[in-house]
Amino acid sequence: MKPFIILVLISFIYVLGCAQDISGVIKYNYTYKQEIQDVSSDTKVVGSMPVSEYNIPAYLYFNAQKSLFDYDKEEYNKELPYKRKQDKYGQMYFMDKTKGELYIREFIYRQKYITHEKIPVIPWQLKNEVKTIAGYVCKKATAEFRGRKYTAWYTSSIPVSVGPWKLQGLPGTILEAESADGEVKFMVESIRIPAYVQQELNPKELPDGKIVSYQEYLDAFEKERKANEVFLQTFISTGVEEEYKKGNLTVDPKKMAINIKSIPLFRIERYE
Numbered sequence: 001m002k003p004f005i006i007l008v009l010i011s012f013i014y015v016l017g018c019a020q021d022i023s024g025v026i027k028y029n030y031t032y033k034q035e036i037q038d039v040s041s042d043t044k045v046v047g048s049m050p051v052s053e054y055n056i057p058a059y060l061y062f063n064a065q066k067s068l069f070d071y072d073k074e075e076y077n078k079e080l081p082y083k084r085k086q087d088k089y090g091q092m093y094f095m096d097k098t099k100g101e102l103y104i105r106e107f108i109y110r111q112k113y114i115t116h117e118k119i120p121v122i123p124w125q126l127k128n129e130v131k132t133i134a135g136y137v138c139k140k141a142t143a144e145f146r147g148r149k150y151t152a153w154y155t156s157s158i159p160v161s162v163g164p165w166k167l168q169g170l171p172g173t174i175l176e177a178e179s180a181d182g183e184v185k186f187m188v189e190s191i192r193i194p195a196y197v198q199q200e201l202n203p204k205e206l207p208d209g210k211i212v213s214y215q216e217y218l219d220a221f222e223k224e225r226k227a228n229e230v231f232l233q234t235f236i237s238t239g240v241e242e243e244y245k246k247g248n249l250t251v252d253p254k255k256m257a258i259n260i261k262s263i264p265l266f267r268i269e270r271y272e
Contacts, residue, residue: 112209147270
Protein backbone atom coordinates (compact mmCIF):
# COMPACT_ATOMS: atom_id res chain seq x y z
CA MET A 1 0.00 0.00 0.00
CA LYS A 2 2.83 2.43 0.85
CA PRO A 3 4.46 2.23 -2.62
CA PHE A 4 1.06 3.00 -4.16
CA ILE A 5 0.57 6.07 -1.94
CA ILE A 6 4.07 7.27 -2.76
CA LEU A 7 3.36 6.84 -6.48
CA VAL A 8 0.19 8.94 -6.21
CA LEU A 9 2.03 11.68 -4.29
CA ILE A 10 4.80 11.75 -6.88
CA SER A 11 2.16 12.06 -9.61
CA PHE A 12 0.52 15.02 -7.87
CA ILE A 13 3.88 16.74 -7.33
CA TYR A 14 4.64 16.28 -11.02
CA VAL A 15 1.24 17.69 -12.00
CA LEU A 16 1.66 20.71 -9.74
CA GLY A 17 5.15 21.36 -11.03
CA CYS A 18 4.15 21.24 -14.69
CA ALA A 19 0.91 23.17 -14.30
CA GLN A 20 2.26 26.56 -13.27
CA ASP A 21 1.86 28.27 -16.64
CA ILE A 22 -0.96 26.26 -18.20
CA SER A 23 -4.33 27.81 -18.97
CA GLY A 24 -7.06 26.56 -21.23
CA VAL A 25 -10.69 26.05 -22.15
CA ILE A 26 -12.37 22.66 -22.49
CA LYS A 27 -15.78 22.26 -24.06
CA TYR A 28 -17.87 19.31 -22.86
CA ASN A 29 -21.20 17.89 -23.88
CA TYR A 30 -23.19 17.45 -20.68
CA THR A 31 -25.90 14.77 -20.86
CA TYR A 32 -28.54 14.39 -18.18
CA LYS A 33 -31.26 11.74 -18.20
CA GLN A 34 -34.25 11.55 -15.90
CA GLU A 35 -37.39 9.50 -15.47
CA ILE A 36 -40.37 10.17 -13.23
CA GLN A 37 -42.23 7.09 -12.01
CA ASP A 38 -45.61 6.89 -10.27
CA VAL A 39 -45.30 4.34 -7.51
CA SER A 40 -48.20 2.69 -5.69
CA SER A 41 -48.24 2.08 -1.96
CA ASP A 42 -47.06 -1.50 -2.50
CA THR A 43 -44.01 -0.12 -4.38
CA LYS A 44 -45.21 -1.34 -7.79
CA VAL A 45 -44.66 1.05 -10.66
CA VAL A 46 -48.09 1.92 -12.01
CA GLY A 47 -46.95 4.34 -14.67
CA SER A 48 -44.09 6.51 -15.77
CA MET A 49 -43.19 9.41 -17.97
CA PRO A 50 -40.75 8.73 -20.82
CA VAL A 51 -37.07 9.13 -20.05
CA SER A 52 -36.03 12.68 -20.85
CA GLU A 53 -32.51 13.35 -22.11
CA TYR A 54 -30.93 16.79 -22.11
CA ASN A 55 -27.71 17.58 -23.98
CA ILE A 56 -26.09 20.87 -23.09
CA PRO A 57 -22.70 22.37 -24.05
CA ALA A 58 -20.57 23.24 -21.03
CA TYR A 59 -17.22 24.96 -20.60
CA LEU A 60 -14.31 24.62 -18.20
CA TYR A 61 -11.95 27.60 -17.98
CA PHE A 62 -8.84 26.91 -15.94
CA ASN A 63 -5.29 27.68 -14.95
CA ALA A 64 -3.12 26.24 -12.18
CA GLN A 65 -4.86 28.19 -9.38
CA LYS A 66 -8.48 28.64 -10.47
CA SER A 67 -11.20 27.09 -12.59
CA LEU A 68 -14.70 28.01 -13.67
CA PHE A 69 -17.26 25.54 -14.99
CA ASP A 70 -20.52 26.74 -16.49
CA TYR A 71 -23.12 25.83 -19.09
CA ASP A 72 -23.95 27.43 -22.40
CA LYS A 73 -26.70 29.84 -21.31
CA GLU A 74 -28.74 29.79 -24.51
CA GLU A 75 -28.72 26.01 -24.92
CA TYR A 76 -29.32 25.47 -21.20
CA ASN A 77 -32.45 27.61 -21.34
CA LYS A 78 -33.69 25.69 -24.38
CA GLU A 79 -33.18 22.29 -22.79
CA LEU A 80 -33.99 23.08 -19.18
CA PRO A 81 -37.02 21.23 -17.80
CA TYR A 82 -39.76 22.96 -15.79
CA LYS A 83 -38.96 26.21 -17.64
CA ARG A 84 -36.54 27.23 -14.92
CA LYS A 85 -34.87 29.89 -17.02
CA GLN A 86 -31.57 31.47 -16.10
CA ASP A 87 -30.08 34.94 -16.40
CA LYS A 88 -26.90 35.94 -18.23
CA TYR A 89 -24.68 34.31 -15.59
CA GLY A 90 -26.48 31.00 -15.16
CA GLN A 91 -25.08 28.20 -13.01
CA MET A 92 -21.42 28.57 -12.11
CA TYR A 93 -18.89 26.47 -10.23
CA PHE A 94 -15.81 28.49 -9.34
CA MET A 95 -12.86 26.75 -7.70
CA ASP A 96 -10.06 28.70 -6.01
CA LYS A 97 -7.25 26.38 -5.00
CA THR A 98 -5.34 29.18 -3.28
CA LYS A 99 -8.16 29.36 -0.72
CA GLY A 100 -9.32 25.75 -0.95
CA GLU A 101 -12.83 26.98 -1.70
CA LEU A 102 -15.54 26.03 -4.20
CA TYR A 103 -18.07 28.79 -4.90
CA ILE A 104 -21.38 27.73 -6.42
CA ARG A 105 -24.17 29.65 -8.10
CA GLU A 106 -27.24 27.51 -8.70
CA PHE A 107 -30.97 27.91 -9.17
CA ILE A 108 -34.03 26.42 -7.55
CA TYR A 109 -36.47 27.36 -10.26
CA ARG A 110 -36.07 31.13 -10.65
CA GLN A 111 -34.51 31.74 -7.24
CA LYS A 112 -30.74 32.29 -7.44
CA TYR A 113 -28.43 31.01 -4.71
CA ILE A 114 -24.75 31.58 -4.04
CA THR A 115 -23.06 29.12 -1.70
CA HIS A 116 -19.59 27.87 -1.03
CA GLU A 117 -17.92 24.82 0.41
CA LYS A 118 -14.44 23.47 0.84
CA ILE A 119 -13.11 21.88 -2.33
CA PRO A 120 -14.46 18.32 -2.00
CA VAL A 121 -12.02 15.48 -1.46
CA ILE A 122 -13.19 12.74 -3.83
CA PRO A 123 -12.01 9.21 -2.94
CA TRP A 124 -10.74 8.26 -6.39
CA GLN A 125 -9.49 4.76 -7.08
CA LEU A 126 -6.87 4.78 -9.84
CA LYS A 127 -7.10 1.97 -12.40
CA ASN A 128 -4.65 0.55 -14.93
CA GLU A 129 -6.97 0.90 -17.93
CA VAL A 130 -5.99 3.35 -20.66
CA LYS A 131 -7.73 4.84 -23.70
CA THR A 132 -7.26 7.80 -26.04
CA ILE A 133 -9.72 10.70 -25.94
CA ALA A 134 -9.43 13.72 -28.25
CA GLY A 135 -5.84 12.70 -29.00
CA TYR A 136 -4.86 12.49 -25.32
CA VAL A 137 -3.87 9.25 -23.57
CA CYS A 138 -6.20 8.94 -20.58
CA LYS A 139 -6.26 6.74 -17.51
CA LYS A 140 -9.31 5.44 -15.69
CA ALA A 141 -10.43 6.29 -12.16
CA THR A 142 -13.59 5.48 -10.20
CA ALA A 143 -15.21 7.02 -7.14
CA GLU A 144 -18.48 7.45 -5.31
CA PHE A 145 -19.39 11.10 -4.86
CA ARG A 146 -22.59 12.84 -3.80
CA GLY A 147 -24.82 9.81 -4.24
CA ARG A 148 -23.45 8.56 -7.55
CA LYS A 149 -20.68 6.20 -8.65
CA TYR A 150 -18.50 7.75 -11.32
CA THR A 151 -16.02 6.48 -13.86
CA ALA A 152 -13.66 9.20 -15.04
CA TRP A 153 -10.93 9.34 -17.65
CA TYR A 154 -8.13 11.82 -17.01
CA THR A 155 -4.93 12.78 -18.79
CA SER A 156 -1.68 13.80 -17.13
CA SER A 157 -0.68 15.36 -20.48
CA ILE A 158 -2.73 18.34 -19.26
CA PRO A 159 -1.08 18.55 -15.81
CA VAL A 160 -3.80 20.48 -13.99
CA SER A 161 -6.07 18.73 -11.49
CA VAL A 162 -9.43 19.92 -12.81
CA GLY A 163 -12.58 18.54 -14.36
CA PRO A 164 -16.22 19.25 -15.18
CA TRP A 165 -18.72 20.32 -12.53
CA LYS A 166 -17.24 19.49 -9.07
CA LEU A 167 -15.20 16.53 -10.30
CA GLN A 168 -11.47 17.03 -9.72
CA GLY A 169 -8.66 15.73 -7.53
CA LEU A 170 -6.92 13.45 -10.02
CA PRO A 171 -3.30 13.78 -11.22
CA GLY A 172 -4.42 15.38 -14.46
CA THR A 173 -7.46 16.81 -16.25
CA ILE A 174 -10.72 14.87 -16.51
CA LEU A 175 -11.87 14.66 -20.13
CA GLU A 176 -14.74 12.23 -19.66
CA ALA A 177 -16.92 11.18 -16.72
CA GLU A 178 -20.10 9.15 -16.41
CA SER A 179 -22.26 7.99 -13.53
CA ALA A 180 -22.92 4.27 -13.16
CA ASP A 181 -26.68 4.82 -13.45
CA GLY A 182 -26.20 6.49 -16.83
CA GLU A 183 -28.01 9.66 -15.76
CA VAL A 184 -25.01 12.00 -15.82
CA LYS A 185 -22.28 12.16 -18.44
CA PHE A 186 -19.59 14.64 -19.46
CA MET A 187 -17.87 14.10 -22.82
CA VAL A 188 -15.08 16.35 -24.12
CA GLU A 189 -15.78 18.06 -27.43
CA SER A 190 -12.81 20.38 -27.85
CA ILE A 191 -9.69 21.53 -26.02
CA ARG A 192 -7.89 24.84 -26.42
CA ILE A 193 -4.50 25.25 -24.74
CA PRO A 194 -3.19 27.85 -24.21
CA ALA A 195 -6.17 30.16 -23.87
CA TYR A 196 -6.70 33.57 -22.32
CA VAL A 197 -8.96 32.95 -19.32
CA GLN A 198 -8.18 35.97 -17.12
CA GLN A 199 -11.58 37.54 -17.76
CA GLU A 200 -13.51 34.38 -16.80
CA LEU A 201 -11.38 33.61 -13.73
CA ASN A 202 -11.16 37.23 -12.53
CA PRO A 203 -14.52 38.83 -13.43
CA LYS A 204 -14.96 42.59 -13.02
CA GLU A 205 -18.58 42.20 -11.97
CA LEU A 206 -20.00 39.44 -9.81
CA PRO A 207 -23.37 37.74 -10.30
CA ASP A 208 -26.09 38.27 -7.74
CA GLY A 209 -27.96 35.66 -5.77
CA LYS A 210 -29.25 34.83 -2.33
CA ILE A 211 -26.19 34.11 -0.20
CA VAL A 212 -26.72 31.06 1.97
CA SER A 213 -24.70 28.24 3.48
CA TYR A 214 -24.50 25.08 1.45
CA GLN A 215 -26.73 23.29 3.96
CA GLU A 216 -29.33 26.05 3.68
CA TYR A 217 -29.30 25.59 -0.09
CA LEU A 218 -29.83 21.84 0.29
CA ASP A 219 -32.69 22.46 2.72
CA ALA A 220 -34.33 24.89 0.28
CA PHE A 221 -33.95 22.40 -2.53
CA GLU A 222 -35.53 19.61 -0.46
CA LYS A 223 -38.43 21.89 0.46
CA GLU A 224 -39.04 22.63 -3.23
CA ARG A 225 -38.79 18.96 -4.12
CA LYS A 226 -41.43 18.02 -1.55
CA ALA A 227 -43.72 20.79 -2.77
CA ASN A 228 -43.45 19.39 -6.29
CA GLU A 229 -44.20 15.89 -5.01
CA VAL A 230 -47.45 17.17 -3.55
CA PHE A 231 -48.31 19.05 -6.75
CA LEU A 232 -47.60 16.11 -9.04
CA GLN A 233 -49.36 13.63 -6.77
CA THR A 234 -52.48 15.82 -6.79
CA PHE A 235 -52.23 16.28 -10.56
CA ILE A 236 -51.92 12.55 -11.25
CA SER A 237 -54.59 11.56 -8.73
CA THR A 238 -57.04 14.04 -10.27
CA GLY A 239 -56.32 12.66 -13.74
CA VAL A 240 -56.83 9.06 -12.60
CA GLU A 241 -60.09 9.97 -10.93
CA GLU A 242 -61.35 11.61 -14.12
CA GLU A 243 -60.48 8.48 -16.11
CA TYR A 244 -62.38 6.37 -13.55
CA LYS A 245 -65.46 8.58 -13.91
CA LYS A 246 -65.28 8.16 -17.69
CA GLY A 247 -65.23 4.40 -17.29
CA ASN A 248 -61.70 4.00 -18.60
CA LEU A 249 -60.52 2.47 -15.32
CA THR A 250 -62.08 -0.47 -13.50
CA VAL A 251 -60.20 0.07 -10.24
CA ASP A 252 -61.39 2.71 -7.81
CA PRO A 253 -58.60 5.38 -7.56
CA LYS A 254 -59.10 5.45 -3.79
CA LYS A 255 -57.90 1.85 -3.67
CA MET A 256 -54.87 2.48 -5.88
CA ALA A 257 -53.14 4.69 -3.30
CA ILE A 258 -50.84 6.28 -5.84
CA ASN A 259 -47.92 7.85 -4.06
CA ILE A 260 -45.10 9.79 -5.68
CA LYS A 261 -41.89 8.57 -4.08
CA SER A 262 -39.38 10.76 -5.82
CA ILE A 263 -39.29 13.52 -8.40
CA PRO A 264 -35.77 14.08 -9.71
CA LEU A 265 -35.32 17.77 -10.31
CA PHE A 266 -32.55 18.95 -12.59
CA ARG A 267 -29.71 18.21 -10.21
CA ILE A 268 -26.56 16.11 -10.41
CA GLU A 269 -26.20 15.47 -6.68
CA ARG A 270 -28.54 12.85 -5.29
CA TYR A 271 -27.62 12.73 -1.65
CA GLU A 272 -25.34 14.53 0.76
